[in-house]
Amino acid sequence: MKFGFIAHPTSKGLLHQVKLVDIADRMRGEQAEGYDPGLWKRRNLVPFAEFGRIVSACGKHCEGTLQFMPLTAEQMLAQPRVIAERVLEGVNALQVQGAELVGLGGFTAIVGNRGLQTLGRASIPVTTGNSLTAYAAYRNLLDSMAALGVAPEDSEVAILGYPGSIALAVARLLATLGCRLRLVHRNQTRPSLEDLPSQHHRQVLLHGHVDECYGDVRFFVTATSSGGVLDPARLMPGTVVIDTALPKDVLPGAHLRDDILIVDGGLVSAVASVSFGALALGLDPKRNLNGCLAETMILALEGRAEPFSIGRELPADRVLEIGRIAERHGFLPHPIVSGGEAVTDTRFHELARFHRPGSPVRSSASDEDTVAMRAEVLRCFGTHINPVLREFYQFNHVERVFCHGEGCWLTDLDGNRYLDFVAGYGCLNTGHNHPGISAALQRHLQLQYPVFVQYLSAPMQSSLLAKRLAELAPDNLERVFFSNSGTEAIEAALKLALAASSRPTVLYCANGYHGKTLGALSVTGRAKHREPFEPLLPRCEELPFGDVEALRCRLEKGDVAAFIMEPIQGEGGVVIPPDGYLSAVRTLCDKHECVWILDEIQTGLGRTGKMFACEWENVAPDILVLSKSLSGGVVPIGATLSKKELWQRAYGSIDTFALHTSTFGGGNFAAAAALASLDVIEQDGLADNAVQVGGYLKAGLEELASQYYFIRAVRGRGLMIAIEFQNDVTEGLDALVREMTSRIPAKVAATYRMMPGKARFHLEAAMRELEASLEDMFVLRFMTKLSKEHGVLTFVTANNNRVMRIQPPLVLTMEEADRFLAAFRAVCADLATFEA
Structure with missing residues (x-):
């Protein structure tokens, strides 16, 4: 059976979409068949989609066509008689094209007195499809209540648009469940309750305006004909609105609130077993179908050419009937959708606190408590820390909350254990919660040592830590400044170097990374991090990493105060310089009286197999910067070590000794953690372990790299290793577009050539960016598989x-x-689609 459907655009943007479709369709016809005046005449309806063969979940099939009345609701209401004639003309035209049933969407039904007049004059049945829309809205509301832990009989629901067909149908269904109803009518004349069974009248209040509901109702179903009647700014926290109206009843601004949920009501989605035709890339339009269109499809699948939904009266039993039939064919009123995207369980948990304020959230007990705790933590993170990162977690399926760490392992709230190969980006050389460090901190607290005594007396543990670091560091780096992080330690190093020199310039390396404060950014070699904050510090110049000759040429100008670099570029992708580079840097800096700053924030404290990476070439910088694992990752701390004579030049007088200070830097508690961490690193031989286990790990990865095309390189030293991926799709989108458009009977290539150069430039740039993004996405999905399927944590x-x-x-x-x-090998095998 074939159906037709007449829709109309519900917004200015959708109207413009229909215009684009109309123009493209006419041009395609002209280019395929030659110029024909008939192609460029006034159209009553604009063809939009052809469904050649729809196959339902139970094996029934139909076909259909979707066309648009190219007018907005306002345009149609301004001339209802004219539009009624146009709708009838469209029905008849669809019949000529083979339709045995026509569905009327939105105002194309209303202008015919809810389709009754059209039905009376047409020679084939028409339906508004409102029964399935009402059913979907009803289920949306009940499913939302269930997700929030609210019983229908304990809830109050405001229904806007009463006594319209959808509003009346939903009211009848909810009344039988015991809901208290607030019916907001549309007309000046106050309606009666005669449309509802008398036994439910005590559950109902009538309102002439929605203003009377804002203060004490948290559930709304909206189904007016006018749209734009509900102000999201006035809704109570925790409110759920099932907005079935087209145009939408909720005014703009809902996106500014994260404590309400606006559901795209009345939609259904087809399950995977439903087919809409053999479309490339799996792009069957099966999600978020308007209930009116879906009902028309389902009636065609059933072979029922009948006016199932016509007029204001939609009997409750018929609404439930079409819902059952729809579900049998694989058309379901879920997932619940908001703004075109599926609403997650986490989103409902975020709102549940407004509906169950007395329910405590405990850190451990039942599964329900665990789910609630995770949801609350993620909500707090997204609301108060970083909503974009929160969405990143969701997109990449890493919505975890860890509650226990030990050694190389993390455990989440659900009891899942993960092998941690990120380790705080190099902060956890001693592992999670090393017992030696934990015991030292517990002793420190039990003995009630003072934490902050800076500039009042010499801090005990901090002073002892400075001595310990001076003894460990190479070549008389005797002076130590303590701060709270790596980037602060970099700031201290830059200021020290500039204060000790009369020269103005600081050199840094391309692709290097030193932190995100303004000074550190000024010597960080990636534009993405720098550009939003420019201008940065002046007189900072970039050089290629590992290029001795470039450094030599620049130093010969005689105006360079300092050169800052990493012995291995960690965030740059674990890039190792050529052998002898560090020794050459030391020689050149000595010759040209340039201060050499070495950032060992990631490489230091055993990571590469030596206590400091510069020891691989038996050299030492003038300033050495440490942080990350200095305290075992337990307490924030950074350290800037320097030669005594250098510090003396910068700060060695009563006028200069306090030019750079830090309130919390050098606190005794952090120093106690650092002393214990150094004990563990030395006593447990962690640098030697990094060489032994790291070498074994690297060899295993190199073997896999030789087998799989998407591993470009494995590099590193000790347990600082990188795996670089390649999954080149360059020019793939261009080839896809050419392949698909070459099969269309139109002059697509010629049309593209006729575009302005600026438009073509931006299209091509967008394709390149999309290809690059897809390559990046491959790596993220590799990491997702490692964590979701094998319990291994990695990151880029x-x-x-x-x-x-x-x-x-x-x-x-x-x-x-x-x-x-083993986990890495298994993921490689899964993703090796293009490997012979």
Whole structure:
């Protein structure tokens, strides 16, 4: 059976979409068949979609066509008689095209007195489809209540648009469930309750305006004909609105609130087994179908050419009947949708606190408590810390909340254990909660040592830590400044170097990374991090990393105060310079009296197999910067070590000794953690373990790299390893477009050539960006599979989204390394689609 459907645009944007479709369709016809005056005449309806063969979940099939009345609701209401004739003309035209049933969407039904006049004059049945729309809205509301833990009999629902067909049908259905109803009518004349069974009248209040509902109702169903009647700014926190109206009843502005939910009401989606035709890339239009269109399809699948939904009266039993039939064919009123996107369980949990304010959230007990705790943590993170990162977690299926850490392992609230190969981006060399560090901090607190005594007396633990670092560091780096993070330690290093020199310029390396405060950004070599904050510090110049000759040429100008670099570029993708580079840098800086700042925030404290990475070439900088694992990742701390004579030049007088200070830097508690961490690193031989286990891990990864095309390189030293991926799709989109458009009977290539150069430039740039994004997405999905299927945590580096960082704690065992390699091997096998 074939159906037709007459829709209309419900917004200015959709009207313009129909215009674009109309123009494109006419041009396609002209280019395929030649110029024909008939192509460029006034159209009553604009063809939009042809459904060649729809097959339902139970094997029934139909076909159909969707066309648009190219007018908005306002345009149609301004001339209802004319539009009624146009609708009738459209019905007849669809009949000529083979339709045995025509569905009328929105105002194309209203202008015919809810389709009754059209039905009386047409020679085939018409239906408004409002029964399935009403059913979907009803289910949307009940499912939302269930997700919020609210019983229908305990709730109050405001229904806007009463006594319109959808509003009346939903009111009847909800009344039988015991809901208290607030019916907001549309007319000046106050309607009666005669449309509702008398036994439900006590549950109902009538209102002439929605203003009377804002203060004490948290559930709304809207189904007016006018649209734009509900102000989201006035809704109570926790409110759920099932907006079935087209145009929408909720005014703009709902996106400004994260404590309400506006559901795109009255929609259904087809299950996977439903087919809309053999479309490329799996792009069957099966999600978020308007209930009116879906009802027409379902009636055609049933072979029922009948006016199922006509007029204001939609009997409740018929509404439930079409819902059952729809579900049998695989058309369901879920997932619940808001703004075109599926609403997650987490979103409902975020709103549940407004409906169950007395329910405590506990950190451990039942499964329900666990779900509630996770939802609350994610809500707080998204609301108060970073909503974009919160969405990133959701998109990549990493909505985890960890509640326990030990060694190389993390456990989430659900009891799932993960092998941690991120380790705080190199902060956890000693692993999670090393017992030696925990015991030292507990002793510190039990003995009630003072925490902050800076500039009143010498802090005990901080002073001892400075001595310990001076003894560990190479080549008389005797002076230590303590701060709270790596980027602060970099700031201290830059200021020290500039204060000790009369020269103005600081050199840094391309692709380097030193932090995100303004000074550190000024010497960080990635535009993405720098550009939003420019102008940064003046006189900072970039050089290629690992290029001795470039450094030599620049230093010969004689105006360079300092050169800052990493011995291995960590966030740049674990890029290792050529052998001898550090020794050459030391020689050149000595020759040209340039201060050499070495950032060992990631590489230091055993990560590469030496206590400091510069020891691989037996050299030492003038300033050495540490942080991350200095305290075992337990307490924030950074340290800037320098030669005594350099510090003396910068700060060695009563006028200059306090030019750079930090309130919390050098606190005794952080120093106690750092002292314990250094004990663990030395006593447990973590640097040696990094060499042994890291070498084994790297060899295993290199073997896999030789087997799989998408692994470009494995590089690193010790347990600082990178896996660089390649999954080149360059020019793939261009080829796809050419392949598909070459099969269309139109002069697509010629049309493209006729576009202005600016439009073509931006289209091509967009395709390149999309291809690059898809390559990055491949790496993220690789990491998602590792975590979701194998319980292994990894992440990309800050400067390169195609490089996976391998930086587990230095306590990693061979058995744990084997577990990682097995997981990595399994994911490689799964994703090797293009491997012979």
